[in-house]
Amino acid sequence: xxxxxxxxxxxxxxxxxxxxxxxxxxxxxxxxxxxxxxxxxxxxxxxxxxxxxxxxxxxxxxxxxxxxxxxxxxxxxxxxxxxxxxxxxxxxxxxxxxxxxxxxxxxxxxxxxxxxxxxxxxxxxxxxxxxxxxxxxxxxxxxxxxxxxxxxxxxxxxxxxxxxxxxxxxxxxxxxxxxxxxxxxxxxxxxxxxxxxxxxxxxxxxxxxxxxxxxxxxxxxxxxxxxxxxxxxxxxxxxxxxxxxxxxxxxxxxxxxxxxxxxx
Numbered sequence: 391x392x393x394x395x396x397x398x399x400x401x402x403x404x405x406x407x408x409x410x411x412x413x414x415x416x417x418x419x420x421x422x423x424x425x426x427x428x429x430x431x432x433x434x435x436x437x438x439x440x441x442x443x444x445x446x447x448x449x450x451x452x453x454x455x456x457x458x459x460x461x462x463x464x465x466x467x468x469x470x471x472x473x474x475x476x477x478x479x480x481x482x483x484x485x486x487x488x489x490x491x492x493x494x495x496x497x498x499x500x501x502x503x504x505x506x507x508x509x510x511x512x513x514x515x516x517x518x519x520x521x522x523x524x525x526x527x528x529x530x531x532x533x534x535x536x537x538x539x540x541x542x543x544x545x546x547x548x549x550x551x552x553x554x555x556x557x558x559x560x561x562x563x564x565x566x567x568x569x570x571x572x573x574x575x576x577x578x579x580x581x582x583x584x585x586x587x588x589x590x591x592x593x594x595x596x597x598x599x600x601x602x603x604x605x606x607x608x609x610x611x612x613x614x615x616x617x618x619x620x621x622x623x624x625x626x627x628x629x630x631x632x633x634x635x636x637x638x639x640x641x642x643x644x645x646x647x648x649x650x651x652x653x654x
Contacts, residue, residue, distance in 0.1 A: 437483045443455045448494065453494075466484065467484060468503055473507075493543070505520040517557075518559075521556055522560040528551075533570075552594065552595055568588050569588075571588035572589050
């Protein structure tokens with residue numbers, strides 16, 4: 391999907407929006423507010439504004455507001471003195487927001503400390519622990535993504551979830567989400583690159599049942615004859631590439647063997 395060009399009007403809007411969020415941040419963390427209602431209002435505006443600008447980055451596949459995300463993650467969410475200045479509900483909303491964009495802004499290395507500082511939710515006994523909340527938000531985010539490079543970025547970095555202890559319902563939700571990207575057609579209409587990335591992520595995170603899944607997928611593909619020509623063509627191309635790579639490796643290995651006696 392091509393990027394939309396940045397017009398002067400959109401640049402001015404982004405600049406104004408960024409300045410407004412900075413004002414909210416300054417008001418929240420540098421000024422002492424005793425009125426809980428005002429504090430909650432500013433906190434809610436912060437989360438809503440950050441959501442809007444992060445989605446602008448998603449839609450344009452840019453990272454203009456990466457510094458804002460890193461500030462919210464490292465200087466607020468992972469900094470208890472600042473985090474405790476905002477109401478508990480705003481803390482929860484902030485963590486859910488960061489859960490949806492932490493992969494996009496290349497902050498997977500902070501995931502462990504992020505989950506350790508996750509606030510307590512009142513419905514935790516029904517949903518699960520911090521990892522469950524994080525994965526649920528991430529799965530919902532994947533379903534909303536329409537920009538192919540962004541979706542491929544998420545699918546390539548989602549392997550960081552390996553080893554997380556999840557409830558069965560959360561695990562099934564993630565598996566269903568990934569599986570929805572493995573088949574052509576609706577409702578997701580994924581491209582071939584997205585389908586392959588989804589299969590790779592699905593097989594990596596859920597190796598049990600890998601071969602039955604592929605057999606079932608192949609069976610359903612046979613029900614759609616209009617996909618056969620493209621599938622056969624891609625299969626032939628893959629075979630040709632595999633043969634060429636094998637021949638090149640054989641040639642280079644033979645060349646190395648011929649060069650070794652001359653070196654002595």
